[in-house]
Amino acid sequence: xxxxxxxxxxxxxxxxxxxxxxxxxxxxxxxxxxxxxxxxxxxxxxxxxxxxxxxxxxxxxxxxxxxxxxxxxxxxxxxxxxxxxxxxxxxxxxxxxxxxxxxxxxxxxxxxxxxxxxxxxxxxxxxxxxxxxxxxxxxxxxxxxxxxxxxxxxxxxxxxxxxxxxxxxxxxxxxxxxxxxxxxxxxxxxxxxxxxxxxxxxxxxxxxxxxxxxxxxxxxxxxxxxxxxxxxxxxxxxxxxxxxxxxxxxxxxxxxxxxxxxxxxxxxxxxxxxxxxxxxxxxxxxxxxxxxxxxxxxxxxxxxxxxxxxxxxxxxxxxxxxxxxxxxxxxxxxxxxxxxxxxxxxxxxxxxxxxxxxxxxxxxxxxxxxxxxxxxxxxxxxxxxxxxxxxxxxxxxxxxxxxxxxxxxxxxxxxxxxxxxxxxxxxxxxxxxxxxxxxxxxxxxxxxxxxxxxxxxxxxxxxxxxxxxxxxxxxxxxxxxxxxxxxxxxxxxxxxxxxxxxxxxxxxxxxxxxxxxxxxxxxxxxxxxxxxxxxxxxxxxxxxxxxxxxxxxxxxxxxxxxxxxxxxxxxxxxxxxxxxxxxxxxxxxxxxxxxxxxxxxxxxxxxxxxxxxxxxxxxxxxxxxxxxxxxxxxxxxxxxxxxxxxxxxxxxxxxxxxxxxxxxxxx
Ligand code: IVH
Numbered sequence: 001x002x003x004x005x006x007x008x009x010x011x012x013x014x015x016x017x018x019x020x021x022x023x024x025x026x027x028x029x030x031x032x033x034x035x036x037x038x039x040x041x042x043x044x045x046x047x048x049x050x051x052x053x054x055x056x057x058x059x060x061x062x063x064x065x066x067x068x069x070x071x072x073x074x075x076x077x078x079x080x081x082x083x084x085x086x087x088x089x090x091x092x093x094x095x096x097x098x099x100x101x102x103x104x105x106x107x108x109x110x111x112x113x114x115x116x117x118x119x120x121x122x123x124x125x126x127x128x129x130x131x132x133x134x135x136x137x138x139x140x141x142x143x144x145x146x147x148x149x150x151x152x153x154x155x156x157x158x159x160x161x162x163x164x165x166x167x168x169x170x171x172x173x174x175x176x177x178x179x180x181x182x183x184x185x186x187x188x189x190x191x192x193x194x195x196x197x198x199x200x201x202x203x204x205x206x207x208x209x210x211x212x213x214x215x216x217x218x219x220x221x222x223x224x225x226x227x228x229x230x231x232x233x234x235x236x237x238x239x240x241x242x243x244x245x246x247x248x249x250x251x252x253x254x255x256x257x258x259x260x261x262x263x264x265x266x267x268x269x270x271x272x273x274x275x276x277x278x279x280x281x282x283x284x285x286x287x288x289x290x291x292x293x294x295x296x297x298x299x300x301x302x303x304x305x306x307x308x309x310x311x312x313x314x315x316x317x318x319x320x321x322x323x324x325x326x327x328x329x330x331x332x333x334x335x336x337x338x339x340x341x342x343x344x345x346x347x348x349x350x351x352x353x354x355x356x357x358x359x360x361x362x363x364x365x366x367x368x369x370x371x372x373x374x375x376x377x378x379x380x381x382x383x384x385x386x387x388x389x390x391x392x393x394x395x396x397x398x399x400x401x402x403x404x405x406x407x408x409x410x411x412x413x414x415x416x417x418x419x420x421x422x423x424x425x426x427x428x429x430x431x432x433x434x435x436x437x438x439x440x441x442x443x444x445x446x447x448x449x450x451x452x453x454x455x456x457x458x459x460x461x462x463x464x465x466x467x468x469x470x471x472x473x474x475x476x477x478x479x480x481x482x483x484x485x486x487x488x489x490x491x492x493x494x495x496x497x498x499x500x501x502x503x504x505x506x507x508x509x510x511x512x513x514x515x516x517x518x519x520x521x522x523x524x525x526x527x528x529x530x531x532x533x534x535x536x537x538x539x540x541x542x543x544x545x546x547x548x549x550x551x552x553x554x555x556x557x558x559x560x561x562x563x564x565x566x567x568x569x570x571x572x573x574x575x576x577x578x579x580x581x582x583x584x585x586x587x588x589x590x591x592x593x594x595x596x597x598x599x600x601x602x603x604x605x606x607x608x609x610x611x612x613x614x615x616x617x618x619x620x621x622x623x624x625x626x627x628x629x630x631x632x633x634x635x636x637x638x639x640x641x642x643x644x645x646x647x648x649x650x651x652x653x654x655x656x657x658x659x660x661x662x663x664x665x666x667x
Pocket of ligand 1: 080081111113114118119134302305307386
C-alpha cells in the first residue's frame with residue numbers, strides 16, 4: 001500500500017466512525033471542525049486520485065442518506081387537482097352543465113381514481129429526464145432515481161419532443177402487509193408506504209419495494225392532440241402502463257345516454273374491494289382535447305373533468321396551523337391544528353404530524369383539506385391530503401427552537417432542540433419525573449408545576465425537594481390543605497425504589513424494565529453505573545441480556561453528563577433512594593411488564609375503573625382502550641360486552657376481578 005492509499009484508508013475508517021456516532025447514536029465524538037477538516041482532506045485526495053475512490057467512501061453519502069431532504073424543483077406544467085362530486089346526481093348535473101356551456105353533445109371517459117402518489121414524468125429527446133412529485137402543484141420533489149427503479153416506468157421512449165405525463169404510483173394491496181413487515185415499518189396503508197418509499201434517499205432500498213404505476217394523462221405538443229382516448233392509445237403504444245378499466249361514453253355510438261353512467265358507477269363501486277390497488281373514486285373526463293381547452297381551467301382544477309369521490313370512513317377537515325412541541329428530550333413534534341371535527345364520538349382539534357419526513361410524505365401545506373382518522377387507540381392522525389390549498393407553500397420546520405430560539409439539529413427523521421435548559425424541556429422533564437408511571441407524586445399536576453416554574457421556585461427536578469411550598473400559602477389555588485398534600489407526596493416519593501428513581505431521570509432507553517434489569521444484574525447503586533461510565537466501559541452494560549450496544553453506549557454517555565451527575569447528587573442528598581434496598585422487592589413490582597391490558601365492564605373494587613388502570617401501570621403494564629391482536633390481557637368486569645367477545649375470538653388471557661386481586665396479591 002502506498003502512503004496515499006494508507007492515508008485514504010485511515011480517513012475513511014475515521015470518518016465512517018464519526019458519521020455513525022453523529023447520525024446513528026446521535027452523540028458526535030469530534031467537533032464539526034475536525035470532522036470537516038478530515039472530510040475535506042479525503043475529498044481532496046479522491047479528486048487527485050479518482051482511481052482510489054470507492055463506492056462506499058463517506059464522501060459518497062453527502063446530501064444523500066444523511067439529510068433526509070429531496071431537491072425541490074419547479075414543474076413546467078401546472079399540476080392541477082380535480083373538482084369533486086359526492087353523489088351520482090352531482091356528476092350527472094356536471095355533465096349537463098358542461099354540455100350546456102360548450103353548446104355541444106360531448107363524449108366522456110370514465111376512469112378509476114387511483115389512490116397513490118401523484119407523479120409527473122418529464123421526457124425529452126426520448127429519455128426520462130425527471131420524475132417529480134406533485135408537491136404544491138408548482139413545486140415538487142425530484143425523485144427521479146427512485147422512480148427509475150419502477151420496472152413499468154419506461155426510461156426511454158420513441159418520441160423526441162418534450163412530453164410530460166401524469167400518473168399515480170402505488171403499491172399493490174396484496175403486498176402491503178408483507179412489505180410493511182419486511183421494512184419493519186408501520187405505515188397505515190399502502191399509499192403511505194408507497195409515499196414513504198418514493199421519498200427514500202437510497203434508490204437501492206426503493207428497488208426492493210415492488211411499486212407500480214398507472215399513467216392517466218399525457219401532455220403532448222398541442223398540434224398533435226386530438227382526443228383523450230387518442231392520447232391514451234399513443235401513451236400505451238409508447239410503452240406506458242395504463243389502467244384498462246376505463247369506459248368511453250361516446251356520443252356518436254350511444255347517443256348521449258348517460259343513464260348507464262349510474263349503473264357503471266355502481267358496478268365500479270362494488271368491484272372496488274376486488275382490485276389489487278386502492279381507488280378513492282372515479283374520474284369523468286371530457287374526451288375532446290379542443291373542447292377541453294375551450295372549457296379551460298381554474299387555478300385549482302380543469303373544468304373538463306370531475307372526480308366522483310367515494311365516501312371516506314375518516315373525517316375530512318382543514319389544517320389551520322402547525323404548532324411545534326418541544327419534548328423533554330428536546331425532540332420536536334409538529335402538531336397540526338385542524339378545524340374541530342367529530343370522529344367516532346370524539347372532537348378532534350389537534351393531530352400528530354410526527355416529524356418533517358411525515359409532513360413531506362403527505363406534501364402538506366397549511367390550509368389543505370385533510371382526512372383525519374383515529375388510528376389504533378387514541379391519537380388522531382392525518383391520513384392524507386384530500387385537497388390542496390391554493391398557492392400555499394409546503395410546510396417546513398423552522399430553523400430555531402420556538403421556545404428558546406436555539407438552532408435546531410436533525411438526527412434521523414427528527415429535529416431536536418439541543419439546549420438542555422430549554423424551558424419546555426425542563427417542564428417536560430419535571431412532568432415526566434412526577435408522573436404516575438414514574439415517581440407518582442400526586443397533586444403536582446401540569447398547572448401546579450407551571451405556577452412553581454413561573455414563580456421561579458423550581459428550575460429543575462431536584463428543586464422540588466428543597467423549595468418551600470409553605471411560601472405558596474395564600475396564592476390562588478394553594479390552600480393549606482393542598483400544600484400539605486403536595487408535601488406529603490414529595491415525602492412519599494422518597495420511599496420509591498431505586499429502579500423507579502432510575503427510570504424517572506428521563507435517560508433515553510432507561511425505562512422501568514431496563515432499570516430493573518440493571519438492578520437484577522448487580523447495578524444496585526447509582527455509583528456503580530457512574531463508575532462504569534467513567535471507565536467508558538459500555539461492554540459491561542451490553543453484557544446484560546436485553547441491553548444492546550447502542551443502549552449501552554447511550555448509558556455511558558448519560559451517566560457521564562455533568563448535569564445528570566449534579567442532579568443525582570442533589571436527589572441523593574434530598575433522601576431519594578440511590579441504591580437498592582432489596583433487588584427482589586424491586587422486580588416484584590414489574591409483574592405486568594411487557595403486557596398490554598384492556599379493561600371493560602364494571603367492577604366492585606375499582607370504581608372508577610381508572611383505579612384498576614393504576615394498579616396495572618404501577619406494575620409495568622400498558623393500558624389500551626381497544627382489543628387488538630397486540631393486546632395480551634382483558635380485565636373483564638360485570639356486563640363486559642363486545643370487547644369480551646373479541647378477546648375470546650383472539651384468544652387473549654381474560655381475567656376477572658377476583659383473579660386480578662389475587663394476581664396483585666390483594667386477596
Ligand atoms: S386527472 C389535470 N385521472 O387524483 C388532470 N387524476 O384529486 C388532473 N388521480 O392529483 C388529474 N387517478 O393524483 C386524473 N385517473 C385519474 C386519476 C387522477 C388518480 C389523482 C391525481 C390528482 C388527484 C386529484
